[in-house]
Amino acid sequence: MGRDLVEASPAAAAIFARADAALGENLSTVIFEGPAETLTLTANAQPAILTMSCAVLAAIRERLPALAWPTLVAGHSLGEYSALVAVGALSLEDAARLVRARGVAMQSAVAPGVGAMSAILGIDRAAVETICAEASQGDVVAPANFNAPGQTVIAGHVAAVERAGALVAARSGRVRPLNVSAPFHCALMGPAAKALEGELASVRVASPRCPVVANFDGRANSDADRVKELLVKQVDGAVRWEESVRLMAETGITHAIEIGPGKVLAGLVKRIAKEIKVLSVGDLPSLDALPTFLANAG
Numbered sequence: 001m002g003r004d005l006v007e008a009s010p011a012a013a014a015i016f017a018r019a020d021a022a023l024g025e026n027l028s029t030v031i032f033e034g035p036a037e038t039l040t041l042t043a044n045a046q047p048a049i050l051t052m053s054c055a056v057l058a059a060i061r062e063r064l065p066a067l068a069w070p071t072l073v074a075g076h077s078l079g080e081y082s083a084l085v086a087v088g089a090l091s092l093e094d095a096a097r098l099v100r101a102r103g104v105a106m107q108s109a110v111a112p113g114v115g116a117m118s119a120i121l122g123i124d125r126a127a128v129e130t131i132c133a134e135a136s137q138g139d140v141v142a143p144a145n146f147n148a149p150g151q152t153v154i155a156g157h158v159a160a161v162e163r164a165g166a167l168v169a170a171r172s173g174r175v176r177p178l179n180v181s182a183p184f185h186c187a188l189m190g191p192a193a194k195a196l197e198g199e200l201a202s203v204r205v206a207s208p209r210c211p212v213v214a215n216f217d218g219r220a221n222s223d224a225d226r227v228k229e230l231l232v233k234q235v236d237g238a239v240r241w242e243e244s245v246r247l248m249a250e251t252g253i254t255h256a257i258e259i260g261p262g263k264v265l266a267g268l269v270k271r272i273a274k275e276i277k278v279l280s281v282g283d284l285p286s287l288d289a290l291p292t293f294l295a296n297a298g
Contacts, residue, residue, distance in 0.1 A: 001261050002052050003032045004284045011062035012055040015092065019051040022093035023100060027051065042181050046078050046103035047096045053082040053260030054092055056281055060259070060290065067294070071253060072220060074213035074244050076265055077145070077185070078102075080234060086259075087208040089227055094203045098196070098231075105195035106182055106235065115183030116161040117144060120152045123173035125242075128152045131171075135164035144185035145239045148271040155183035189236035196235055200228045218243025220251075241265075242272055249273035255297035257281055257290070 005012040006028075016028040030039050031048050039048060061067065075083035081099050084090040090098070120128050125146055132141045132154060141156030141164050154164055161183075165175040183189070205227045211220035216233040218240035245268070248256065258265045258280040266278040279293040280286060 001031060001282070002028075002055060005055055005059050005287075006032070008284055009055075009059035009062055011058035015055040015058045016051060018092050019047065019054075019096045022096045023047060042103040042107045043100060044103075046099040049078055049260060050082050050085075050095055050099050051092075052282075053079065054085050054095075056259045056287075057082075057086055059287060060257075060281065063287065064290065064294075069210050070257075072211050072213055072248055072251060073208075074248070075215075076241050076268075077215060077234070077239050079260070079265075080212070080215050080231065082260065083212050084205075084208070084227065087210050087212060089206050089208040089212065089224060090203070098199055098203065101199045102192070102196050102235070105192035105199075106184060106189060109190070109192040109195075110182050110188050112181075114158065115156065115186075115188055116158045117153055117155040117178040117180050117183055118161055118165055119176040119178060120154055120164075120168050121174040121176065122150055123152070123168055123171060124150065125152055127171065127173075128154065128168075131164050131167045132156075132160075135160050135167055137163065140183075140187045142186050143238050144183070146242045147239075148242055148268045151268075151271070153178070153185075155186040156188065157183075185234075185236065185238055187236055193232050193235040197228075197232045200231065203228070213244045213247055215239045215241070215244070218247060220247065241268060245269050245272040245276070249276060255279075255293070257293075 020026050020028050073083040073086050081095045085092050085095045135141050139157040139160035141160035143152050144155035145153035168175050205224045207224045211222045214221050214230040216230050216237050256276055256278045258278055261282050263280040266280045269276050269278050
């Protein structure tokens, strides 16, 4: 991914070069060429997605320099770092080093085979919370991502996640075990949150040029002094994406741009707030479509 952007956009190419320098390695080669099993390692995937997202944003700003600052920015889990870079709160270099450390810490917080995650479909969030409380039985299991109505991801100890799945099935809900390397965004990530807090101690955070909707509470934040706290709490707290999108709708947002690889967030937004139109921009064809999308946005 990203090769077409680098060939067409000097600004995007500069982002990849800066990320490589910050990490002290040629991560861009892995991003462009693979192999997939190396790219998808948590320690590589997190800085790779961040770099790709920031490169797309740089290409957008290079092509459309008159594009006004957005009303709000937001990112899902790792994407919150890209959002913070986009509004000048974090430098690309600091963000790349942070998400590399974050990925390593999250991977090492729980031994392989101890934790699990499952997507719960067709059950409302209140019921999922009740089910998790019933299934815990001294273990950890809790909502990890409130993604959209009827779509909640849970995380915790393997046995507790399996017990919760059985309770969901008994209520005619659907359970999809996720192929993940660790149980993210739950209490088992406490050691990772502590490690990230240490990494953040020496990082400078500037005032965001527009508010960032935080994963931890689904609220818009413009206070530089709260950024580190919110990033730490995000690690072992649930991602409140549904609340984040509802806040956008309540603020009057009608059009949004999903920046980076994939179109997952556009699909979630459609389920949460159909009135918000989303264009996913992650390659040259979608970048070419952006002026028409913006013209329709008025």
